[in-house]
Structures are given as C-alpha cells and as structure tokens.
Amino acid sequence: MFLDILRADPAYDEEDIDCYIHVSTTIQAIGGRWKMLILWHLEEGERRYNELRRLIPGVSQKMLSQQLKELEQDGLIERKVFPETPPRVEYAMTPYGKTLRPIFDIMYEWGVNHRQRQTTEGTE
Amino acid sequence: MFLDILRADPAYDEEDIDCYIHVSTTIQAIGGRWKMLILWHLEEGERRYNELRRLIPGVSQKMLSQQLKELEQDGLIERKVFPETPPRVEYAMTPYGKTLRPIFDIMYEWGVNHRQRQTTEGTE
DNA sequence: CGGTATCCGTGGCGATACTG
DNA sequence: CAGTATCGCCACGGATACCG
Numbered sequence: 001m002f003l004d005i006l007r008a009d010p011a012y013d014e015e016d017i018d019c020y021i022h023v024s025t026t027i028q029a030i031g032g033r034w035k036m037l038i039l040w041h042l043e044e045g046e047r048r049y050n051e052l053r054r055l056i057p058g059v060s061q062k063m064l065s066q067q068l069k070e071l072e073q074d075g076l077i078e079r080k081v082f083p084e085t086p087p088r089v090e091y092a093m094t095p096y097g098k099t100l101r102p103i104f105d106i107m108y109e110w111g112v113n114h115r116q117r118q119t120t121e122g123t124e
Numbered sequence: 125m126f127l128d129i130l131r132a133d134p135a136y137d138e139e140d141i142d143c144y145i146h147v148s149t150t151i152q153a154i155g156g157r158w159k160m161l162i163l164w165h166l167e168e169g170e171r172r173y174n175e176l177r178r179l180i181p182g183v184s185q186k187m188l189s190q191q192l193k194e195l196e197q198d199g200l201i202e203r204k205v206f207p208e209t210p211p212r213v214e215y216a217m218t219p220y221g222k223t224l225r226p227i228f229d230i231m232y233e234w235g236v237n238h239r240q241r242q243t244t245e246g247t248e
Numbered sequence: 249c250g251g252t253a254t255c256c257g258t259g260g261c262g263a264t265a266c267t268g
Numbered sequence: 269c270a271g272t273a274t275c276g277c278c279a280c281g282g283a284t285a286c287c288g
Contacts, residue, residue, distance in 0.1 A: 016179075019164050022235030023228060027155055029238060033258045033281070040143050051252050055140075060282055067249060075241060087288085096241075102146060103230055110227055112145030114153060117199060117220075157261075173270050184262055189271060210269045211268085 026052065029074050030100060032067045035057050039104075042077060046092040076100065153198050154224060156191045158183050163221065163228075166201060170216040200224065 030036060036057045041047055047055070053064060068091060073075045076097035084090040155194060161180045171179070177188060192215060195201045200221035206212040209218055 008273060016161065016164065019228075019232065020161055021234045022239065023160050025235035025238055026231040027151065031151055031155060036147050037140065037144055040140065045139075051288090060284095061251070062253090062283085075236070081250095087251090089250060098236065099237075102142075102233055103227075106227055106230055107144045107150040108143065110223065111149035114149055114198070115146065139251095152273090184264095186263085186269070186273090187261065190261090205270095213270060 028109075029076065030103070032070065034063055034067045035071060036063075036104070037077070038067060038071065038091075039100065042091055042093045042097075043101075044089045049089050049091070050114065052091065071097075078122065130182060144219075150227065153200065154227070156194065157189045158187055158192070160228070162191060162195065162215075163200070163217065163224065166215055166217045166221075167225075170204075170214045173213050195221075219240065 030039070034056060037059075038052060041052060043046050047066070049068075052068075053059060053061070056064070065113070068077065068079070072079050075094060078092050078094050080090045080092065126151070154163070158180060161183075162176060162179070165176060165179050173192075175182060176192075177185070192201065193204070196203050199218060202216050202218050204216065206214070229239045
C-alpha cells in the first residue's frame with residue numbers, strides 16, 4: 001500500500017518516512033469508522049457479535065465483521081468460538097489491545113479541547 | 125456529518141457518543157493523507173507552498189492546498205501572505221498546532237511497536 | 249446465531265489544465 | 269509563485285440477500 005510507495009520513492013528522506021509510517025500505522029489500526037466504538041465496548045468486557053450490533057446502532061453486518069477481523073489480525077482483540085448450537089462467539093480485548101488506552105485518552109482530551117475551540121470561535 | 129447522525133440517534137448512549145466524537149474529532153484533524161507530513165515539516169520551521177511540494181513528493185497541488193486549508197481552519201497552522209511580486213506565502217505551525225506533539229509522539233511509539241509485532245509474527 | 253457474497257453509491261484523492 | 273477548476277478513479281462503506 002501507500003507506505004511502500006513512500007519507501008520506494010528515493011526523493012523521500014529516511015526520517016520523513018519513519019515519522020509518517022509509524023503514525024500512519026497507528027491511525028490505520030484504530031482509524032476505521034467503527035473500530036473505536038468496538039474497542040470502547042470491549043473494554044467493558046466480552047461481547048458477542050449481535051450484542052455489538054445492538055450496542056453500535058447503524059453498523060452493518062459487513063462492516064462489523066470486517067472491522068472485527070482487522071482488529072483481530074492486528075492482535076488488538078481476540079475471537080473465541082464456542083462449539084455449541086446455536087453457535088456462540090465472544091470478542092474480547094487482548095492485553096495488547098489495552099496498550100491503546102493511553103492513545104485514546106490523549107486523543108479524547110485533545111478532541112474535547114478542539115471542539116470547544118471550534119464552538120468558541122463560532123465560525124461554524 | 126457522521127457525528128451528528130450519532131447524536132440524533134436515540135439508540136446511542138451519551139457516554140458512547142462522547143467517547144466517539146472526541147476521538148474522531150482528533151483523528152479527522154490529523155488523519156488526512158498528507159497532514160502529518162505537512163505538520164512534520166512545519167515543525168522544523170516555516171515553509172512556502174512550493175517548498176512543501178518539494179518536501180512531500182507525490183502530493184498534488186490540489187491536495188496540498190486543501191489539506192493546508194483544513195489545517196489552517198482548525199487553527200493548527202498559520203498562513204502568512206507577503207504582498208510582493210512574485211507573491212510569497214509562508215506556512216507555520218501555531219502554538220495550538222504544537223499541542224499535537226504529544227499525540228504524535230505516543231502514536232509514533234505505538235506504531236513502531238506495532239510494526240515490530242507484525243514482522244515478528246511474520247504472518248504477513 | 250454469526251456470519252459471507254454481491255452490488256452499488258459516495259467522497260477522498262489524483263491528474264491535468266488554467267489563473268492572478 | 270501560489271494557487272483554483274474540472275474530470276474521473278477507486279476504495280471505503282452501506283444495503284440486501286444468502287449460508288453453516
């Protein structure tokens with residue numbers, strides 16, 4: 001993807017790429033439209049698939065599945081399948097996923113402040 | 125936009141919205157494809173338009189203008205026009221823009237670690 | 249219950265041409 | 269030099285139907 005294009009371009013400075021790649025990596029890991037909400041709910045405990053659908057109104061089955069899969073592949077959440085009938089699947093945060101916590105906290109704080117700025121200036 | 129849709133949906137819990145909105149706000153402020161690179165270069169000092177184009181190979185005029193404008197509207201950077209011929213415009217970070225620094229740092233750190241994890245596990 | 253598969257629309261982004 | 273205008277692609281995400 002894009003990061004590789006950057007790498008391949010000799011016009012780029014090593015340091016620039018370095019900065020960009022790593023921050024982008026993080027954004028991609030959590031930047032999906034529903035990922036934050038998923039992680040948010042999983043922080044409070046394990047959740048089943050349809051439970052998450054209910055907790056996150058508006059998410060489609062496709063997107064929920066997709067983003068859960070991405071989060072799982074990134075090692076941020078864990079998918080446990082119970083071989084029962086009817087089938088049961090539970091999603092839970094991994095210890096690694098919990099390392100995102102400080103990032104969320106700092107972004108949350110900044111976002112609060114930023115929105116306050118916007119409304120204060122009242123330009124929009 | 126999307127945030128308003130969330131707000132309007134009575135199915136959503138206030139706390140969920142709160143978390144989502146603020147973190148999303150931050151992601152939108154810095155998540156644009158070129159924004160980080162722009163901020164990265166402006167951290168080292170003021171830059172002119174074409175200077176940034178040279179420093180960021182691959183960016184189109186349109187996108188550079190657009191993302192500069194967004195960053196300016198968010199108060200993260202400042203645009204100084206010098207009424208000369210030929211025209212000169214310099215972009216610089218604002219003090220407010222510099223408040224992003226800790227976010228970048230923490231995301232950078234996490235990204236480094238994350239990429240290491242990925243290559244270590246060698247699944248891709 | 250917990251998903252895939254498929255089709256489709258939107259907008260982010262790129263390429264090119266033009267301008268004060 | 270520092271942009272705007274316009275067109276067009278395509279990936280992201282939504283809607284719907286189907287499956288083990």
